[in-house]
Amino acid sequence: xxxxxxxxxxxxxxxxxxxxxxxxxxxxxxxxxxxxxxxxxxxxxxxxxxxxxxxxxxxxxxxxxxxxxxxxxxxxxxxxxxxxxxxxxxxxxxxxxxxxxxxxxxxxxxxxxxxxxxxxxxxxxxxxxxxxxxxxxxxxxxxxxxxxxxxxxxxxxxxxxxxxxxxxxxxxxxxxxxxxxxxxxxxxxxxxxxxxxxxxxxxxxxxxxxxxxxxxxxxxxxxxxxxxxxxxxxxxxxxxxxxxxxxxxxxxxxxxxxxxxxxxxxxxxxxxxxxxxxxxxxxxxxxxxxxxxxxxxxxxxxxxxxx
Amino acid sequence: xxxxxxxxxxxxxxxxxxxxxxxxxxxxxxxxxxxxxxxxxxxxxxxxxxxxxxxxxxxxxxxxxxxxxxxxxxxxxxxxxxxxxxxxxxxxxxxxxxxxxxxxxxxxxxxxxxxxxxxxxxxxxxxxxxxxxxxxxxxxxxxxxxxxxxxxxxxxxxxxxxxxxxxxxxxxxxxxxxxxxxxxxxxxxxxxxxxxxxxxxxxxxxxxxxxxxxxxxxxxxxxxxxxxxxxxxxxxxxxxxxxxxxxxxxxxxxxxxxxxxxxxxxxxxxx
Amino acid sequence: xxxxxxxxxxxxxxxxxxxxxxxxxxxxxxxxxxxxxxxxxxxxxxxxxxxxxxxxxxxxxxxxxxxxxxxxxxxxxxxxxxxxxxxxxxxxxxxxxxxxxxxxxxxxxxxxxxxxxxxxxxxxxxxxxxxxxxxxxxxxxxxxxxxxxxxxxxxxxxxxxxxxxxxxxxxxxxxxxxxxxxxxxxxxxxxxxxxxxxxxxxxxxxxxxxxxxxxxxxxxxxxxxxxxxxxxxxxxxxxxxxxxxxxxxxxxxxxxxxxxxxxxxxxxxxxxxxxxxxxxxxxxxxxxxxxxxxxxxxxxxxxxxxxxxxxxxxxxxxxxxxxxxxxxxxxxxxxxxxxxxxxxxxxxxxxxxxxxxxxxxxxxxxxxxxxxxxxxxxxxxxxxxxxxxxxxxxxxxxxxxxx
Numbered sequence: 001x002x003x004x005x006x007x008x009x010x011x012x013x014x015x016x017x018x019x020x021x022x023x024x025x026x027x028x029x030x031x032x033x034x035x036x037x038x039x040x041x042x043x044x045x046x047x048x049x050x051x052x053x054x055x056x057x058x059x060x061x062x063x064x065x066x067x068x069x070x071x072x073x074x075x076x077x078x079x080x081x082x083x084x085x086x087x088x089x090x091x092x093x094x095x096x097x098x099x100x101x102x103x104x105x106x107x108x109x110x111x112x113x114x115x116x117x118x119x120x121x122x123x124x125x126x127x128x129x130x131x132x133x134x135x136x137x138x139x140x141x142x143x144x145x146x147x148x149x150x151x152x153x154x155x156x157x158x159x160x161x162x163x164x165x166x167x168x169x170x171x172x173x174x175x176x177x178x179x180x181x182x183x184x185x186x187x188x189x190x191x192x193x194x195x196x197x198x199x200x201x202x203x204x205x206x207x208x209x210x211x212x213x214x215x216x217x218x219x220x221x222x223x224x225x226x227x228x229x230x231x232x233x234x235x236x237x238x239x240x241x242x243x244x245x246x247x248x249x250x251x252x253x254x255x256x257x258x259x260x261x262x263x264x265x266x267x268x269x270x271x272x273x274x275x276x277x278x279x280x281x282x283x284x285x286x287x288x289x290x291x292x293x294x295x296x297x298x299x300x301x302x303x304x305x306x307x
Numbered sequence: 308x309x310x311x312x313x314x315x316x317x318x319x320x321x322x323x324x325x326x327x328x329x330x331x332x333x334x335x336x337x338x339x340x341x342x343x344x345x346x347x348x349x350x351x352x353x354x355x356x357x358x359x360x361x362x363x364x365x366x367x368x369x370x371x372x373x374x375x376x377x378x379x380x381x382x383x384x385x386x387x388x389x390x391x392x393x394x395x396x397x398x399x400x401x402x403x404x405x406x407x408x409x410x411x412x413x414x415x416x417x418x419x420x421x422x423x424x425x426x427x428x429x430x431x432x433x434x435x436x437x438x439x440x441x442x443x444x445x446x447x448x449x450x451x452x453x454x455x456x457x458x459x460x461x462x463x464x465x466x467x468x469x470x471x472x473x474x475x476x477x478x479x480x481x482x483x484x485x486x487x488x489x490x491x492x493x494x495x496x497x498x499x500x501x502x503x504x505x506x507x508x509x510x511x512x513x514x515x516x517x518x519x520x521x522x523x524x525x526x527x528x529x530x531x532x533x534x535x536x537x538x539x540x541x542x543x544x545x546x547x548x549x550x551x552x553x554x555x556x557x558x559x560x561x562x563x564x565x566x567x568x569x570x571x572x573x574x575x576x577x578x
Numbered sequence: 579x580x581x582x583x584x585x586x587x588x589x590x591x592x593x594x595x596x597x598x599x600x601x602x603x604x605x606x607x608x609x610x611x612x613x614x615x616x617x618x619x620x621x622x623x624x625x626x627x628x629x630x631x632x633x634x635x636x637x638x639x640x641x642x643x644x645x646x647x648x649x650x651x652x653x654x655x656x657x658x659x660x661x662x663x664x665x666x667x668x669x670x671x672x673x674x675x676x677x678x679x680x681x682x683x684x685x686x687x688x689x690x691x692x693x694x695x696x697x698x699x700x701x702x703x704x705x706x707x708x709x710x711x712x713x714x715x716x717x718x719x720x721x722x723x724x725x726x727x728x729x730x731x732x733x734x735x736x737x738x739x740x741x742x743x744x745x746x747x748x749x750x751x752x753x754x755x756x757x758x759x760x761x762x763x764x765x766x767x768x769x770x771x772x773x774x775x776x777x778x779x780x781x782x783x784x785x786x787x788x789x790x791x792x793x794x795x796x797x798x799x800x801x802x803x804x805x806x807x808x809x810x811x812x813x814x815x816x817x818x819x820x821x822x823x824x825x826x827x828x829x830x831x832x833x834x835x836x837x838x839x840x841x842x843x844x845x846x847x848x849x850x851x852x853x854x855x856x857x858x859x860x861x862x863x864x865x866x867x868x869x870x871x872x873x874x875x876x877x878x879x880x881x882x883x884x885x886x887x888x889x890x891x892x893x894x895x896x897x898x899x900x901x902x903x904x905x906x907x908x909x910x911x912x913x914x915x916x917x918x919x920x921x922x923x924x925x926x927x928x929x930x931x932x933x934x935x936x937x938x939x940x941x942x943x944x945x946x947x948x949x950x951x952x953x954x955x956x957x958x959x960x961x962x963x964x965x966x967x968x969x970x971x972x973x974x975x976x977x978x979x980x981x
Binding site for chain 3: 031034035036037039040044083086087088089090092093095096097100101103104105107108111112123126127220221223224226227228231234235262266271272273274275276278279280281282283285286289293296298299300301
């Protein structure tokens with residue numbers, strides 16, 4: 001746990017954890033609203049977003065990429081909603097139509113443009129490159145107090161820290177409207193709450209989290225973190241606030257364990273190369289969910305329910 | 308039955324043209340709602356008096372719940388408007404408590420009974436205001452009024468249908484409103500719950516508040532309600548139960564679905 | 579352009595022709611199988627299965643290399659993907675049955691976790707000496723360029739077998755998809771037929787991996803049934819319609835893709851299907867957006883016209899701007915809002931019809947009638963002229979309406 005750890009593992013672990021938190025927070029509400037797969041749809045359309053942003057601006061700078069991805073996510077959400085309403089198609093099918101269409105468009109545009117000089121490719125979008133987000137200037141734990149080294153932290157870390165903070169604030173600020181409109185839409189409308197706006201805001205927030213996280217960690221972690229930690233947390237408790245707490249614990253646990261297993265696991269098994277950290281984090285979150293399904297105290301449906 | 312009495316009965320069902328002195332609790336003009344090709348509710352006018360218990364009555368699929376939800380702006384209207392105590396709906400939200408149908412929510416939601424009742428205090432507490440001990444006391448008092456004090460910390464998924472309905476009523480009580488709108492409050496509940504709910508509602512009326520409920524059990528209309536509004540897509544009749552809930556109006560509302568003898572019995576033999 | 583025609587006529591080479599035929603067959607089977615998923619509202623289960631194929635591909639490759647092969651046998655890779663796809667499906671079903679989690683959460687969890695495991699295995703494969711040229715990444719997005727003849731044959735054969743299975747199973751599957759209880763009463767084993775449907779979905783997914791790729795293969799299962807739904811309400815037609823839409827997308831997509839460079843097969847097939855979808859969404863005769871919009875505007879105008887005429891009949895003022903516009907357009911009121919002679923005439927007729935309805939419901943006491951007393955259906959559509967004449971005898975002479 002010395003200089004090497006700080007230089008090579010600390011920042012990826014932090015970035016992975018922050019990305020996981022940013023996705024798990026809105027994931028809790030999406031899960032309860034039966035919209036868990038919105039995260040799936042959003043993360044698929046991030047690719048066309050960044051491809052178009054690259055075509056328009058010609059650069060790979062972070063800000064246009066993020067804006068492009070966010071725009072694509074909003075286009076996807078609006079498209080899903082439009083298909084659902086206009087065509088009277090059930091939500092699952094509407095989602096499937098929208099995200100395959102936009103994803104195919106993204107791949108086609110990517111193939112049609114000469115992006116060989118720059119590094120956007122589909123695999124990167126799917127798997128991210130968490131391992132490469134190292135802290136070059138760090139020489140040990142002391143670098144945490146060295147302004148020059150701190151200034152050289154990977155920008156993904158700063159970006160995700162900001163996004164995770166904003167999402168936490170928003171969740172805290174809109175806790176009551178979110179909770180009421182998620183539980184009882186009719187009552188919320190009776191109170192005069194802007195239920196449609198709250199739902200749209202939630203999805204946009206989820207899109208922002210997905211976009212900020214995907215660049216660093218790829219869309220697999222994004223989908224897994226939207227769904228697995230909140231789903232496992234739901235099986236641990238019957239209280240919403242506690243559920244959100246558990247989901248954050250599970251998200252961080254998946255990120256840390258997944259990264260460590262991907263980096264060091266193969267070495268322990270005698271192999272010489274690390275495996276994909278993003279994939280391993282998703283796998284660990286799956287193991288946590290499986291354990292919650294088997295042993296979670298609130299895993300089963302109970303009571304007489306609505307009749 | 309001859310044509311003259313028929314036409315009289317219909318004429319009596321027209322809305323009163325002269326405005327009453329005090330504004331009604333809920334007044335609806337020209338409300339039309341459609342789910343597609345045919346109207347679910349067509350051009351309905353209705354007036355529900357203050358300090359009274361009113362029933363919205365009609366057969367299945369007659370648009371009772373649709374009417375209530377559209378009046379409250381919960382579902383979109385094709386035309387029409389609603390006023391509450393003479394004010395536009397949006398200015399009177401604080402004075403309304405709405406109790407949705409029990410089946411409309413996900414009872415597997417991770418929350419407790421007390422938490423649901425506290426939702427009724429949302430407009431008073433605001434976005435970030437702290438829930439204090441006095442709020443909790445208020446919520447517990449409301450649970451006491453519906454006989455659910457011992458269930459405050461239960462997960463809502465563990466409740467029976469009747470208990471769920473009582474929790475919804477307690478949440479509405481916490482809102483401390485002047486107009487209570489209930490969608491099928493007695494649907495699928497046990498006899499004890501029905502008793503408890505009607506006692507609470509009569510208590511509200513006693514305090515000068517208005518209650519409007521979508522109601523499907525014709526046999527209890529006379530004993531529970533003061534005012535009745537009969538609907539079957541169109542407005543059929545409205546007025547005090549004693550004069551409006553008659554064999555004629557029931558027959559008009561339900562058509563051949565009710566046996567004539569049964570109708571007479573329900574209407575209390577008035578004709 | 580000529581290259582596109584060549585491709586459409588299967589003249590761009592033997593492999594391309596095989597791929598186009600395979601894609602068409604696959605699209606047809608996908609559309610038909612997807613119809614059953616769509617009708618059971620389980621469209622996205624196929625997405626979980628598609629993503630769950632990835633670990634199977636990786637494991638099959640590792641296993642083949644470990645046994646001394648080069649790991650490139652397409653049938654074995656596809657068999658491996660089928661195994662994990664089934665595991666993924668079982669995992670979704672188990673979660674839904676044994677926990678409180680809803681199906682969409684189970685789908686998302688299985689999809690991302692299996693895919694994550696697959697990516698881990700892919701990185702393992704990349705570190706193996708044989709793995710660098712394995713081209714397993716092609717399974718993500720599909721790739722038909724440079725495909726071996728044997729692979730093209732596998733796909734065409736797989737597609738053909740899937741279509742054959744659809745045809746053999748069409749009756750029992752239709753019965754189960756539309757009325758499982760009735761099917762059971764006929765002695766059909768609904769659970770086994772359900773399994774057959776899922777097996778068919780899995781077969782389409784697996785065979786399509788190489789052409790469309792696992793991220794987009796669900797498009798072949800989801801989009802064609804949605805297209806077909808726009809054009810028909812009937813079950814049997816929907817299956818064949820979806821098959822047709824899927825087959826057309828597969829064939830056109832593969833042909834267009836073969837006609838030029840830089841047109842990857844998978845995305846083109848999906849985009850052709852999407853184009854058919856958007857056309858249907860817009861133009862379908864009953865469920866299409868244009869048709870619905872026209873219908874809604876007409877309906878709204880009818881409602882406002884009727885309400886306005888009733889107000890005239892009762893001598894009440896009209897405030898609603900749309901009502902005023904509708905009545906003015908028909909010359910039923912003057913620009914200042916006062917009813918014209920024509921308006922008063924129509925209002926009188928409507929007022930009389932209202933009274934006729936009142937009587938009709940008394941006289942007939944027919945439950946079926948009350949629902950049609952919706953304020954819009956003309957009384958002539960419900961009753962014969964002699965019945966109406968009978969009501970009029972109860973009513974007496976029509977009354978004039980005051981302006």
